[in-house]
Amino acid sequence: MRDTVITIGETAPDFELPASLGQSPLKLSSLRGQKVVLAFYVLDFTGT
Secondary structure (H helix, E strand, C coil): CCCCCCCCCCCCCCEEEEECCCCCCCCCHHCCCCCCCCCCCCCCCCCC
């Protein structure tokens, strides 16, 4: 994966995340054509 920042409107690289409740993993490419918001929170919910 590259080390640069993704800007608004730019295509994000494809990735896969584990799902909850026994569902199949979620792959970003499976949402193609839909609006997606990615939010990353550093150290959120870490208990520190």
